[in-house]
Amino acid sequence: MKYQILNIGKIENCNGDYILHGDDGSIRLTFYDDGIVRISYDFIALGDILDADVSKRVLTPELVKKAEAGIEENDSEFVLSRNDFQLTVSKENAALSAYWKGILIHGGNIGTSDTVVPSSQVRGFSRYGKNAYARFNFPVADNDEFYGLGDKTGVPDRRGRRFLMFNRDSLGYDASRTDPMYKSVPFFLKSNPVTKALAGIFIDAPCIDYVDFACESEFYYSWQVEGGPYSYFIIAGDDYHAILSRYAQLTGLPYLPPLYSFGFFASSMNYADPDNSRDRILRYFSKVEELGIPCEGLYFSSGYLKADDGKRYAFIWNRKKFPDVKGFVGALKERGYHLCMNLKPGILKTHPWYNELASKGYFIKDEEGKPYTDFFWGGEASLIDFLNPEAFSWWKEKLKETYLEMGCSGIWNDNNEFEMEDPEIGSYRLRTLLPIEMCRASKEAFEEFMPGKRGWIYSRSGYAGIQRYARTWSGDNVSDWVSYKYNQYMSVGFGLSGIPYYGHDLGGFFGDPPSEELLVRSCQSAVFQPRFVIHSWREDGNPTEPWTYPDALEKIKSLIKEHYKFMPYIYSEAIKAAMTGIPIDRNLHLEYPEDDIPNDAVYSLFGDSVIKVPVTEESVESLTLKLPSSEIWYDGRSGEKVPSGVSFSIEAPLDGHAIWFARSGSAIATAPGCRKLSGSFVITDFIVFPSDAEHVNDYFEDDGETMLESGKYNHWRIAVSCDSVRFTLVKKALAVSGRIFSVNGANGFDPDAMGEGETKELCLR
DSSP: OEEOOOSOOEEEEETTEEEEEETTEEEEEEEETTTEEEEEEEETTTOOTTHHHHHHHTOOGGGOOBOOOEEEEOSSEEEEEETTEEEEEETTTOOEEEEETTEEEEEOOOSOTTSOOOSSSEEEEEETTEEEEEEEEEEOOTTOEEEESSSOOSSSOOTTOEEEOOOOOOTTOOTTTOOSOSBOOOEEEEEOTTTOOEEEEEOOOSOEEEEEEEEEETTEEEEEEESSOOEEEEEOOSSHHHHHHHHHHHHOOOOOOOGGGGSEEEEEHHHHSSTTHHHHHHHHHHHHHHHTOOOOEEEEOGGGGBOTTSOBOTTOOOTTTOSOHHHHHHHHHHTTOEEEEEEOSEEETTSTTHHHHHHTTOBOBOTTSSBOEEEETTEEEEEBOTTSHHHHHHHHHHHIIIIITTTOOEEEEOSOOOOOOOTTSTTGGGGGGHHHHHHHHHHHHHHHHSTTBOOEEEESOBOTTGGGTOBOOOOSOBSSHHHHHHHHHHHHHHHTTTOOOOOOBTTOSBSSOOOHHHHHHHHHHTTTSSOEEEEEOOTTSOOOOTTSSGGGHHHHHHHHHHHHHTHHHHHHHHHHHHHHOOOSEEOHHHHOTTSOOOTTOSOEEETTTEEEOOOOSTTOOEEEEEOOTTSOEEETTTOOEEOSSSEEEEEOOSSSSOOEEEETTOEEEEOTTOOOOOSSOSEEEEEEOOOSSOEEEEEEEEOSSBOGGGTOEEEEEEEEOSSEEEEEEEEOOOOOTTOEEEETTEEEEOGGGOOTTOEEEEEOO
């Protein structure tokens, strides 16, 4: 049956929730400080059984507080207002319209009297023997654009596409069109550069069938929720930075990874799978040392769990390959290498512990209460139920025992999509919460094992809130130019979904080996990226490595060193993202809405100051691009001023340097000669680009490992003009003897000799 909440008759204030009563149910409006409102549809016949689970595991109520709103009523509608945010609700058809500073940013009536489209924005349905569901439809205006939803494929603007919100293992995906993918983040940004309408929409339901951005109809965009809650948040703000920060208030600020995790790492299944994997791994590290390649360690693929029968058994090291785990890990750590250990939530039925775990009820259960089984890597398996507190605690203790006590630095949560397709099992509607809980177990394990220090946590899958626990990457991409190009769009998409710490497998994970050109271009793009990892799997056993092509080795080594050179800037931008939720990699079309920058431009703003320009086409020697007219820009390679607001061409050599541009007034922190990421940078040289009008930069630094919320970081405010640069120490909580700050390689001074509030001014000429 279909249910519609129509004919709104009255409104009441119930402990800060404004409830509008109508036919078939009510609509609950809850205002929060700073431009956030939740709209919840309570259908009498459908119920809302999942609300508590979602609120407890995804939302962060400590960061947002309820707020009072003013109420007005006229003949046709109720009007609720708080500061610049106003909502109107039609009495007749319950159509909701949201305004920010007088601009309609969401809602209204769909179509006209002559169009056959849904008359209600939200409709609930019940069906015999199956879960209830609700459909949401809202009008689309000309020029509306849509961004976000996680690691979705294609160009950044999602308009015209329909996405399944089902986390799927997507080995070898086509980055231009595959759907679904690993992560389903039910948050998106709706932007209209003509009307200036801008809104964030967060659907706080764990079981969303699809989100449709005017693919089904040019008149509306829509989504469908199964099992409740039948609600969503509207997030308003003056710009998209404010909206993303408010989304982070709702679902959690990003968890800052340790400094070393931003460096260069090796990774391949081909290292850990062979019988001689220990020797192969040691040879790799000897090789990077011999060649002088900076390297922080290894993403340790699951081959270390591979038993004699060829199966991968969670938590059980293969002791023939690694007879002394603690000694092996400890020796590598002494050499300065960190290991991030791959682990999967599926327990094969042949696992030695399977029956014991089943008897304890640690697995997800089927409709008969027995362990749910499905095909997993290696055969039939059951999945750990991370919503079961006892199973959660068991997993957490095994992480400490198997990895942290052995000296391992990171946990790599892999194959954790929880691809349950049977709607009859109880966990089906909560499946998207399971990767979140798996990563929460990792974070708690680190917090308990090494209090006050940050853990290194990765996750391939996720949902809203994954940023509170883990960083991520774009999964098992293909070694081709299509994947490489569209992965650049995914960089921006991650940030617009609240996930600032992303990465891609450079050169591609799957398929034929990359060409020499593709591998070098991939590494060029990673100079300004939070993750620099060459990761692959090759059937012939030979992974992609920096020395795969002898003629490319020096170029790739130079690019890795350049990544380390810019690490102070990259890491400072990462700290800002953790504090605000504003992404590191930013779409120029959204960043400069007044400029005519196409929303599918492959180049983007990386942090506050740098435009990075990846070369994503084969056999290209030059590029044409257009930089925002509201700024003055300099070529980072030559230091020369370049045109703004008009198209111009640049050379794009296949060499050991990234292509980048700097904003006038920037002070870009670099670490000349840095080859290892440990503690503070000994020398920090600021590349300064002068500005006619004073421009202020914020620079943050810490020890690379202490929890950010402890406040143990330094905050510098660096004001740049045409002839001077002024350093002001806003906050001081870190001092290391022997450090030097310099500007353009000169005028060095001791930053730790300065006290909080003090200023140091240097002449640029």
